[in-house]
Amino acid sequence: xxxxxxxxxxxxxxxxxxxxxxxxxxxxxxxxxxxxxxxxxxxxxxxxxxxxxxxxxxxxxxxxxxxxxxxxxxxxxxxxxxxxxxxxxxxxxxxxxxxxxxxxxxxxxxxxxxxxxxxxxxxxxxxxxxxxxxxxxxxxxxxxxxxxxxxxxxxxxxxxxxxxxxxxxxxxxxxxxxxxxxxxxxxxxxxxxxxxxxxxxxxxxxxxxxxxxxxxxxxxxxxxxxxxxxxxxxxxxxxxxxxxxxxxxxxxxxxxxxxxxxxxxxxxxxxxxxxxxxxxxxxxxxxxxxxxxxxxxxxxxxxxxxxxxxxxxxxxxxxxxxxxxxxxxxxxxxxxxxxxxxxxxxxxxxxxxxxxxxxxxxxxxxxxxxxxxxxxxxxxxxxxxxxxxxxxxxxxxxxxxxxxxxxxxxxxxxxxxxxxxxxxxxxxxxxxxxxxxxxxxxxxxxxxxxxxxxxxxxxxxxxxxxxxxxxxxxxxxxxxxxxxxxxxxxxxxxxxxxxxxxxxxxxxxxxxxxxxxxxxxxxxxxxxxxxxxxxxxxxxxxxxxxxxxxxxxxxxxxxxxxxxxxxxxxxxxxxxxxxxxxxxxxxxxxxxxxxxxxxxxxxxxxxxxxxxxxxxxxxxxxxxxxxxxxxxxxxxxxxxxxxxxxxxxxxxxxxxxxxxxxxxxxxxxxxxxxxxxxxxxxxxxxxxxxxxxxxxxxxxxxxxxxxxxxxxxxxxxxxxxxxxxxxxxxxxxxxxxxxxxxxxxxxxxxxxxxx
Amino acid sequence: xxxxxxxxxxxxxxxxxxxxxxxxxxxxxxxxxxxxxxxxxxxxxxxxxxxxxxxxxxxxxxxxxxxxxxxxxxxxxxxxxxxxxxxxxxxxxxxxxxxxxxxxxxxxxxxxxxxxxxxxxxxxxxxxxxxxxxxxxxxxxxxxxxxxxxxxxxxxxx
Numbered sequence: 001x002x003x004x005x006x007x008x009x010x011x012x013x014x015x016x017x018x019x020x021x022x023x024x025x026x027x028x029x030x031x032x033x034x035x036x037x038x039x040x041x042x043x044x045x046x047x048x049x050x051x052x053x054x055x056x057x058x059x060x061x062x063x064x065x066x067x068x069x070x071x072x073x074x075x076x077x078x079x080x081x082x083x084x085x086x087x088x089x090x091x092x093x094x095x096x097x098x099x100x101x102x103x104x105x106x107x108x109x110x111x112x113x114x115x116x117x118x119x120x121x122x123x124x125x126x127x128x129x130x131x132x133x134x135x136x137x138x139x140x141x142x143x144x145x146x147x148x149x150x151x152x153x154x155x156x157x158x159x160x161x162x163x164x165x166x167x168x169x170x171x172x173x174x175x176x177x178x179x180x181x182x183x184x185x186x187x188x189x190x191x192x193x194x195x196x197x198x199x200x201x202x203x204x205x206x207x208x209x210x211x212x213x214x215x216x217x218x219x220x221x222x223x224x225x226x227x228x229x230x231x232x233x234x235x236x237x238x239x240x241x242x243x244x245x246x247x248x249x250x251x252x253x254x255x256x257x258x259x260x261x262x263x264x265x266x267x268x269x270x271x272x273x274x275x276x277x278x279x280x281x282x283x284x285x286x287x288x289x290x291x292x293x294x295x296x297x298x299x300x301x302x303x304x305x306x307x308x309x310x311x312x313x314x315x316x317x318x319x320x321x322x323x324x325x326x327x328x329x330x331x332x333x334x335x336x337x338x339x340x341x342x343x344x345x346x347x348x349x350x351x352x353x354x355x356x357x358x359x360x361x362x363x364x365x366x367x368x369x370x371x372x373x374x375x376x377x378x379x380x381x382x383x384x385x386x387x388x389x390x391x392x393x394x395x396x397x398x399x400x401x402x403x404x405x406x407x408x409x410x411x412x413x414x415x416x417x418x419x420x421x422x423x424x425x426x427x428x429x430x431x432x433x434x435x436x437x438x439x440x441x442x443x444x445x446x447x448x449x450x451x452x453x454x455x456x457x458x459x460x461x462x463x464x465x466x467x468x469x470x471x472x473x474x475x476x477x478x479x480x481x482x483x484x485x486x487x488x489x490x491x492x493x494x495x496x497x498x499x500x501x502x503x504x505x506x507x508x509x510x511x512x513x514x515x516x517x518x519x520x521x522x523x524x525x526x527x528x529x530x531x532x533x534x535x536x537x538x539x540x541x542x543x544x545x546x547x548x549x550x551x552x553x554x555x556x557x558x559x560x561x562x563x564x565x566x567x568x569x570x571x572x573x574x575x576x577x578x579x580x581x582x583x584x585x586x587x588x589x590x591x592x593x594x595x596x597x598x599x600x601x602x603x604x605x606x607x608x609x610x611x612x613x614x615x616x617x618x619x620x621x622x623x624x625x626x627x628x629x630x631x632x633x634x635x636x637x638x639x640x641x642x643x644x645x646x647x648x649x650x651x652x653x654x655x656x657x658x659x660x661x662x663x664x665x666x667x668x669x670x671x672x673x674x675x676x677x678x679x680x681x682x683x684x685x686x687x688x689x690x691x692x693x694x695x696x697x698x699x700x701x702x703x704x705x706x707x708x709x710x711x712x713x714x715x716x717x718x719x720x721x722x723x724x725x726x727x728x729x730x731x732x733x734x735x736x737x738x739x740x741x742x743x744x745x746x747x748x749x750x751x752x753x754x755x
Numbered sequence: 756x757x758x759x760x761x762x763x764x765x766x767x768x769x770x771x772x773x774x775x776x777x778x779x780x781x782x783x784x785x786x787x788x789x790x791x792x793x794x795x796x797x798x799x800x801x802x803x804x805x806x807x808x809x810x811x812x813x814x815x816x817x818x819x820x821x822x823x824x825x826x827x828x829x830x831x832x833x834x835x836x837x838x839x840x841x842x843x844x845x846x847x848x849x850x851x852x853x854x855x856x857x858x859x860x861x862x863x864x865x866x867x868x869x870x871x872x873x874x875x876x877x878x879x880x881x882x883x884x885x886x887x888x889x890x891x892x893x894x895x896x897x898x899x900x901x902x903x904x905x906x907x908x909x910x911x912x913x
Contacts, residue, residue: 053785056789075828243773
């Protein structure tokens with residue numbers, strides 16, 4: 001081992017250089033004030049260490065960056081601590097550098113020959129600020145995204161180069177994947193190389209020139225006797241400082257984890273980025289200038305300040321280091337510092353009051369997270385894009401909020417928000433919290449969902465477009481979401497496919513892609529209807545009884561089963577079968593007429609209800625002309641009907657029927673003895689009343705010609721003979737004798753026909 | 756023999772101790788974060804296959820499973836197919852559909868009552884045993900359990 005080290009020393013000289021570095025002599029005045037440079041270096045090492053470790057897990061793409069940070073926070077052992085350490089170290093390094101710079105400034109340590117050490121120091125400060133600006137964007141949460149957008153916007157305001165620089169950093173027109181990668185590379189590579197080189201130069205120069213003895217004039221340094229060494233005397237101070245600093249750093253990291261806001265949402269217009277407290281003085285500076293000169297405050301003055309800082313050693317060139325003898329320089333420096341601090345304090349007053357929650361509201365905030373309200377509503381940004389952002393819209397009335405929670409659709413019939421029926425204490429807490437939400441409220445930290453939402457859910461217009469994704473592969477949704485997830489919204493707003501014609505077409509869709517239905521509906525959803533209504537092979541036989549049983553009782557979506565038939569079928573569709581394909585009973589021969597097996601018998605036997613399962617009650621009347629079966633009191637009523645329309649009776653009855661004969665044995669009073677001779681004069685209804693008893697052919701039986709004679713008989717009666725096949729003069733004679741003479745005299749013919 | 760420490764020695768020890776302490780404090784959580792997750796095994800979840808009594812006896816049924824797999828911070832939905840074999844005695848067997856020869860997907864051929872691998876004409880019986888062809892081993896079987904009438908399978912690398 002020893003040999004190996006000796007060989008290494010021979011070859012490189014590094015071991016003795018290492019020894020010489022630590023044993024370098026220091027002047028007597030070097031004390032506790034001189035530890036801050038070393039502490040800064042320690043914090044820088046911590047940043048490199050933790051940053052390097054984080055790099056193992058970080059993925060600099062917009063769709064994965066946030067997920068990977070969440071992975072670091074929630075799934076890695078010590079991941080949250082390492083990230084917090086990185087965060088707090090980054091926060092602490094800036095004040096440490098400033099303290100270091102102030103120490104160097106007040107001690108006048110930047111004077112000849114150490115001007116360039118000061119310059120590298122200032123460059124290191126700028127690099128660290130660059131680290132902060134680039135590292136800010138990496139978690140890709142709301143703050144990261146919007147902060148970056150705003151900063152690049154500010155950079156654009158710089159005259160001449162601003163726009164070019166901003167576009168270069170952005171890598172294009174919009175903040176996105178390219179921007180994130182650029183910031184990542186700047187953060188972990190470009191700045192790291194720069195800082196490494198600057199630190200090496202800075203430290204080696206200090207080693208070469210030695211630490212400035214305090215209060216000694218520039219030319220008198222050589223005479224100062226060096227009484228202590230870096231190791232162990234000064235390193236002991238540094239070590240104590242480092243332990244104190246580490247205790248601070250570690251406890252901060254353990255108590256306050258690094259913040260992580262909701263994932264960046266470029267569409268979120270409600271998010272209000274707030275500047276961090278250490279840049280507030282710049283914001284105040286900007287406010288001093290009118291808008292068209294804003295770049296003076298945002299760019300020119302800070303740049304001037306930086307340039308001034310860089311050339312401090314070249315302005316103040318007096319050899320004095322005693323603070324008493326450098327009052328001008330010190331007062332200028334102090335004044336500048338006080339102005340910056342003062343501006344910052346002023347800026348902090350303008351910061352919004354942080355949200356303060358009572359215990360009840362705190363409980364309400366928990367309920368808010370528990371119920372996942374954030375998946376639809378944002379609070380000044382963050383949250384889902386579905387519902388209104390709760391940070392907007394002024395003060396709310398607790399009563400209105402309560403009613404809205406219980407029944408959102410009462411407030412707005414199109415609301416898709418699900419109703420929440422909470423226990424009274426939870427509801428009271430939630431209402432108190434929601435009422436308290438104002439423009440300064442922030443989204444509470446949201447626990448990571450397992451599994452994390454896929455990248456598609458963060459696409460522009462995801463909410464509007466989700467139906468297309470569902471159509472592509474509904475199984476994709478059901479991997480994570482249960483069917484009631486869809487129903488929560490779609491109960492009140494059905495998918496656009498479910499239009500008025502939907503019932504007609506749903507079967508095809510369901511048969512082709514059952515997973516489409518399963519995306520929203522539970523498997524027993526179909527059965528709730530189809531257990532009584534299924535168009536299978538048995539349906540034809542069953543549908544009558546099913547309809548009779550459930551037709552008007554069961555309802556789906558406000559429609560009875562009967563009404564649902566008419567979604568596809570028209571009332572005529574029934575006729576398509578029922579006029580030809582009749583029930584078995586209707587198929588017997590002569591069903592309409594036969595009194596023994598015919599419809600009348602059936603109707604009498606089974607009652608009209610059996611007919612009514614298909615036929616409307618008016619169905620009989622359309623043929624019979626009167627309610628069937630005959631209404632009550634028919635026996636005494638029927639003569640009126642019979643007189644009005646005797647043919648009606650004859651459709652079913654003949655006078656010879658027993659039922660008629662029981663009453664009507666004797667001829668009616670009109671049939672007097674001379675009736676045979678007189679009847680042509682007595683009959684006033686064209687013989688209709690005769691037909692009641694004598695049948696339809698009552699006249700024809702005797703007269704052999706239609707009675708009374710039809711219209712135009714004068715012209716047409718001649719054809720009568722021809723019809724009967726008689727010809728010639730004899731035929732006329734024969735006709736006269738057989739037909740006409742029964743009523744008419746021969747002279748009657750001669751009125752027209754001259755012999 | 757009592758040794759008196761000089762101030763220098765005392766400070767040197769202090770510096771060394773504190774430096775070691777700080778190095779340990781900072782490096783241990785870092786190393787834990789880097790090393791431990793790499794050796795953490797992801798426990799394969801039980802995946803629901805379907806109702807245990809709905810598999811036809813004598814005819815293996817192909818079931819496509821879809822499940823979530825964590826790949827670091829990326830969560831992927833993975834689909835894979837298994838064959839569920841219901842035996843006449845009521846017990847179930849869940850077989851991989853990947854042939855042990857060249858990792859082609861096998862399918863059940865009803866006409867021959869065997870799993871058929873189209874790549875090199877391998878045949879496996881309903882138990883998954885090799886009947887014919889170049890396959891070196893039977894079709895792997897996945898562990899399964901029946902809970903509340905539902906069949907669950909754990910897809911392990913077998």
